[in-house]
Amino acid sequence: MRLSIIIPALHDAALLEETMLSVLENRPASAEVVVVHSGFYTDPYELAGEVKFVEARSVVSEVQCWQVGLAATSGEIVHLLSSGVVATAGWAEGVRALFADPAVASVSPALRTGDQIASIGVAADSLGYRRFLPLAEGKSLVGPSRLAGFYRRSWLEPLLPAAAQLGDEAADLDLAFSLKAQGLISRPTAASQLIVKEQSLVQQHDYASAAAAERIRVRHPQQFETDGYWNQVIAQSLKSLSNPKAAIGVLLGHLSGARGQRPVQLEPADIKADDSPATIRMPQHGGTSRSDRAAA
Structure with missing residues (x-):
C-alpha cells in the first residue's frame, strides 16, 4: 500500500x-x-x-x-x-x-x-x-x-x-x-x-474550543452522557473567572456551537x-x- x-x-x-x-x-x-x-x-x-x-x-x-x-x-x-x-x-x-x-x-x-x-x-x-x-x-x-x-x-x-x-x-x-x-x-x-x-x-478553553466541543456532542450524542451537562459547563466557565472575558467566551461557545448541527x-x-x-x-x-x- x-x-x-x-x-x-x-x-x-x-x-x-x-x-x-x-x-x-x-x-x-x-x-x-x-x-x-x-x-x-x-x-x-x-x-x-x-x-x-x-x-x-x-x-x-x-x-x-x-x-x-x-x-x-x-x-x-x-x-x-x-x-x-x-x-x-x-x-x-x-x-x-x-x-x-x-x-x-x-x-x-x-x-x-x-x-x-x-x-x-x-x-x-x-x-x-x-x-x-x-x-x-x-x-x-x-x-x-x-x-x-x-x-x-x-x-x-x-x-x-x-x-x-x-x-x-x-x-x-x-x-x-x-x-x-x-x-x-x-x-x-x-x-x-x-x-x-x-x-x-x-x-485551550475559549469560545472556539467550547463551540467545537458542543458540535462534537451534538454530532455524536451516543458517545456522551447528558446528566448534569450544563452544571459542568457552568463549572468550566467559572474556572475562567480570573478572566471574565474568557469565561463569557466559553459559555457563549457552548450556547452557540450546536447551531445547525445534527447527529451523524x-x-x-x-x-x-x-x-x-x-x-x-x-x-x-x-x-x-x-x-x-x-x-x-
Whole structure:
C-alpha cells in the first residue's frame, strides 16, 4: 500500500520547513510528500523535485488543506501531519502492516516531547473537549489527533467534507467518532514516534474550543452522557473567572456551537476479510439518501 504524506501550511515557513525536512530525511519507501500551503511559500530550498507543492490561496484551516491534499494524492494510506511536528527515523515503518486488518481505518502514532511519549492519540472529555491521552490510557483511544495520524483513504475520503466544516478544533474527533460509529478500528502504536512542541498538546478553553466541543456532542450524542451537562459547563466557565472575558467566551461557545448541527447517522461498515473491497453506506450531505462507496 502506497503512503501519501500531506503537510498543511497556512502561514509559518519555519514550522513547515521543520516538518518537511524531517520527513525527507526519514522518508519511507514508496511515499509521496505533498505540501498544501495558502500561497505564502516560495520553496527557497528548491525541493519541488522531492515534494509536490500545492498552492491553495482560499484555505483558512488545516482541515481544508487536508481536502486539497487528498485530491492531489493517490496513496491508499494517508498521513496527515501538521507543520511543526518532527518525524523521527523509522516513524512510518510498520504502519502499513497495521492496515493489513481491513477493520483498521486509522493508526495513531506516539507524540513525544523530548524523550518522553506525551500522547498516544485523542479522546473527548464529558463536555466534548479534546483530550490528549498519555500512553497509559491508550485503551481509551478514539483516534489520532490533528497533529499526526494515518488513515485508510477509502474510509477517510467520504467523511472529510463534513469534518472540514467543523474546523481544526473538532475535525479530528469528528473523524474518529464517525469511524467508530461504523465499527471501524483506530490502532495506537508506540513504534511510530514524532516530536511535538509541548504547547501543541495544551487544550485551550475559549469560545472556539467550547463551540467545537458542543458540535462534537451534538454530532455524536451516543458517545456522551447528558446528566448534569450544563452544571459542568457552568463549572468550566467559572474556572475562567480570573478572566471574565474568557469565561463569557466559553459559555457563549457552548450556547452557540450546536447551531445547525445534527447527529451523524452512519451505517455499520461492511468489512470483508478478503481481497474484495468493503462497502460503506454513507448518508449524502444535507439529505437522507445514501450511496455506496468502496473502501479497501
